Amino acid sequence: MPIKSLIRTIPHYPKQGIQFRDITTLLLDPVGFHLVIDALALHYKHHHIDKIAGIEARGFIVGAALAYKLGLGFVPVRKAGKLPAETIGHDYALEYGADRVELHLDAVTEGEQVLLVDDLIATGGTAQAAAALIQKLGGVVVGCAFVIDLPDLGGSQRLADSGLKPFSLCEFEGN
Amino acid sequence: MPIKSLIRTIPHYPKQGIQFRDITTLLLDPVGFHLVIDALALHYKHHHIDKIAGIEARGFIVGAALAYKLGLGFVPVRKAGKLPAETIGHDYALEYGADRVELHLDAVTEGEQVLLVDDLIATGGTAQAAAALIQKLGGVVVGCAFVIDLPDLGGSQRLADSGLKPFSLCEFEGN
Numbered sequence: 001m002p003i004k005s006l007i008r009t010i011p012h013y014p015k016q017g018i019q020f021r022d023i024t025t026l027l028l029d030p031v032g033f034h035l036v037i038d039a040l041a042l043h044y045k046h047h048h049i050d051k052i053a054g055i056e057a058r059g060f061i062v063g064a065a066l067a068y069k070l071g072l073g074f075v076p077v078r079k080a081g082k083l084p085a086e087t088i089g090h091d092y093a094l095e096y097g098a099d100r101v102e103l104h105l106d107a108v109t110e111g112e113q114v115l116l117v118d119d120l121i122a123t124g125g126t127a128q129a130a131a132a133l134i135q136k137l138g139g140v141v142v143g144c145a146f147v148i149d150l151p152d153l154g155g156s157q158r159l160a161d162s163g164l165k166p167f168s169l170c171e172f173e174g175n
Numbered sequence: 176m177p178i179k180s181l182i183r184t185i186p187h188y189p190k191q192g193i194q195f196r197d198i199t200t201l202l203l204d205p206v207g208f209h210l211v212i213d214a215l216a217l218h219y220k221h222h223h224i225d226k227i228a229g230i231e232a233r234g235f236i237v238g239a240a241l242a243y244k245l246g247l248g249f250v251p252v253r254k255a256g257k258l259p260a261e262t263i264g265h266d267y268a269l270e271y272g273a274d275r276v277e278l279h280l281d282a283v284t285e286g287e288q289v290l291l292v293d294d295l296i297a298t299g300g301t302a303q304a305a306a307a308l309i310q311k312l313g314g315v316v317v318g319c320a321f322v323i324d325l326p327d328l329g330g331s332q333r334l335a336d337s338g339l340k341p342f343s344l345c346e347f348e349g350n
Contacts, residue, residue, distance in 0.1 A: 008260065010259045010260055013259045014259070020259045022259045022260060024250070024251060024258070024259075024260070024279055024282070025281075027239075027248060027249045027250070027251070028226070028248045028249070028250060028281075028282065029248055030226075030242075030246055030247050030248045032248075033242065033243065033247075033248055033249055034243065034246060037243050051203070051205075054236070056232055057231055057232045057235060057251075057253075057257075058235075058251075060232060060233075060235040060236045060239065061229070061235045061239040061249060061251065062239070064202075064235065064236040064237070064239045064240045065239045065240050065242070065243035065249075067205075067208065067240070068208065068209065068212050068240035068243055068244060069243060071205055071209060072205050072208075073202060073203045073204055073205045073207075073208055074202045074203070074208055074236060074240075075199070075202070075203060076199060076202070076232075076233075076236065078232075082232075083199070084185045084188045084189070084195045084197045084199075085183065085185055085197060085199070104199055106200075106203075107199070107203065
């Protein structure tokens with residue numbers, strides 16, 4: 001996939017030993033950005049999807065453009081304390097510490113088919129927490145779409161094992 | 176503009192006396208979200224634009240979908256410490272305290288025409304700081320596009336006075 005060649009690797013970011021996969025160089029490229037959205041749209045062409053949920057903050061970029069392309073509404077999954085109306089939240093463990101994602105109570109209704117979108121899947125903790133919120137509201141997670149998978153971190157396998165149907169446009173080895 | 180009827184007002188958020196204009200109800204609506212992007216695209220149809228810069232985080236949603244629609248690349252203007260490569264930053268004053276936005280050094284090149292996008296213009300401090308970053312890199316701010324203007328807070332007037340050409344799809348009185 002030519003998309004991969006537009007992704008920049010930043011060594012030792014945000015800390016020693018981590019190879020950070022930076023999609024800003026891909027987003028910056030008009031053809032690359034268009035290709036990302038069109039490739040995701042093509043993959044989900046025959047799926048019934050009611051709305052797109054994007055995970056803050058890079059998932060907003062990919063998810064919102066995909067929602068526009070597919071003619072769907074967009075729901076932001078945000079970090080704690082960012083959504084103004086009534087929310088539900090889900091806490092999850094990080095390597096060190098914990099984090100929390102939130103969703104507006106009216107963002108998803110019973111039986112709706114929701115496609116979850118983020119830029120990258122690593123250990124999958126955030127995506128699993130976001131999926132749990134959608135399911136708590138009665139929504140069905142049709143799939144989880146990413147630009148990049150880091151399969152060595154096991155997140156996509158974990159999502160697959162939970163029936164969350166991950167799909168990514170490209171993979172990078174290592175962390 | 177029917178867009179306005181899809182925006183929810185949350186009284187006293189994030190603090191007493193503030194009427195928060197919440198676009199999540201608009202984004203949630205497939206027709207409303209599509210209309211927002213198409214209305215912005217129509218407004219800028221005859222402008223020469225090289226790329227879209229969206230301000231974190233809600234500006235990512237509107238800006239990325241607009242970039243997709245217009246076939247342009249997308250540049251994220253982020254809060255301090257969020258961008259992985261080399262950045263420039265701009266500090267600006269808030270009502271209480273200060274904040275900072277950052278841009279990758281390679282996000283804009285000399286002479287490029289950039290459209291700045293956010294969901295809402297209030298006092299205009301963030302938009303002015305983001306515009307300053309684009310200009311520091313040699314870019315030209317073609318305009319600043321918003322879904323909502325709060326004209327009583329004077330931000331759009333301030334941007335206009337600075338030659339930053341603000342445009343909004345709808346207005347709300349008060350704060």
